[in-house]
Amino acid sequence: MAKASRPATDAPPERPPASLITRSIEGIGRRVLSGLEDLGRVTHILALALANLFVRPVRVRETLRMMEFVGVQSLPIILLTSAFTGAVFTLQSYRAFAMFGAQAMVGGTVGVALTRELGPTLTGLLVAGRAGSAMAAEIGAMRVSEQIDALDAMAVDPINYLVKPRIVASVLVVPMLTALFDFVGCLGSYAIGVGVLRLSRPEFMVRLRDWVDWDDIWTGLFKALVFGLIIGTVACYKGFYTTGGARGVGLATTSSVVVSSVAILISNFFIAYALP
């Protein structure tokens, strides 16, 4: 009926110029669609890499090389950051606890915060910034200079050769770095707490041991594993679908850091929510 009441012979109905609202809705729609497409392709690349896990060649050497790159080369920044994080967190919580005369709780509080939250999250963010970006840039450069085409042309599966070792390496290494972060963070805390703030050494240690459960440590390491998966997958995905020359490589690099950092923080919340 609505159609019939508007005869076809009429002048075409005036189409108002796209208003700000229409345009922004269209913009949002496009974002959502491209976001969904991204999600689909990330899942796809991850699924391919997982399906390749036990497909020969296994790529042990390449994986070790990537572990060295992600792990060993991240050591300085992890050591530095963890020591100072433990130290500053101790300083601040000491000030707060001192108001109630509860300074003795500092060691345990810092320990729990480090193992559950700060260790995995900061390690994840640091690795995303240092190693994830470099992986995205390397694969992106290989894409735009046709090296990935060359792999394909030589009948070498780039997922098996490039993507699998990188994802496996990040999944293995980020938990290791996190464990190190936790440990060195506690050392930093001890150094400030016992060394500078003159907390009692036995009390600091007892609280640390009593409060930090294996549960806290395992939760933290599980998070780290998920973050490693995010970093490796996002970096490979961004690199793999790079287009547009050197500028494209730059964009892929930046966006790999942004996307994996955001994904780390969001998934951190959901894991914390799901695991008591």
Add this chain to the structure above:
Amino acid sequence: MIIDPVTGAPAAIRYEGVHKSFGTNHVLRGLDLIVPRGKITAIIGRSGTGKSVTLKHVMGLLRPDRGEIFLGDVNLMQLNPKALRRVRERFGVVFQNAALFDSMDVFDNVAFPLLEHESFSSDVVRAKVTAALAQVGLSAAVHRLPSELSGGMRKRVGLARALIRDPEFLLYDEPTTGLDPILSAAMDELIYETQQARPALTSVIISHDMKAVLAIADKVAFLVDGRVVHEGTPEYFAQSDDALIRQFLAGSLDGPMKV
């Protein structure tokens, strides 16, 4: 069996009505082409007409939007990824910009296909790589990184890498562009000799060097706007008085093709 009308040799690769677009850019527009077995086929045409895109379709690096590509009797479009990989093992490719792995030195680049697909001892690998590098005149550069090579040297490393497993098909994307005249002549010679030494080899070469094309090719296909508009022997091209061909061979600004 399908016979190539130009050379009389059986078809090794056959494009049938291939269309390919990138977004709104319609590059291949119904490409038909037969690449004869055991011969050198040259694809010529202006920059951006889709020569490299044509080549990338043979190895399944790109998939046509429409049309078929046959390798012998096998329809490439119907192969699963694993079968496609086995097909690719029969190819050697020299990419337009060499596409060497920049994290590896020259030796490792050339050895790469062997290490991936064969289980030779390291002595055999070393011997083969050394021989291949000697063939392209780069014995001195074994341990340099691609970033330390000139463009011409990189191309020759790319050729050594393409030859190392003795492929059935050799695809060259502008093997001589960017080489000095003497190196270019040496490269053309190398391509020609490689073909002569292997009667079963099928070579496809994309080139802008008309003199070399007419000297070494058995068949020439002229691509305009994503279609083969002329194909024939080098003699056919040399004697043709078609305006397009004359203009292209002469590199002239006057004629049907505009800049």
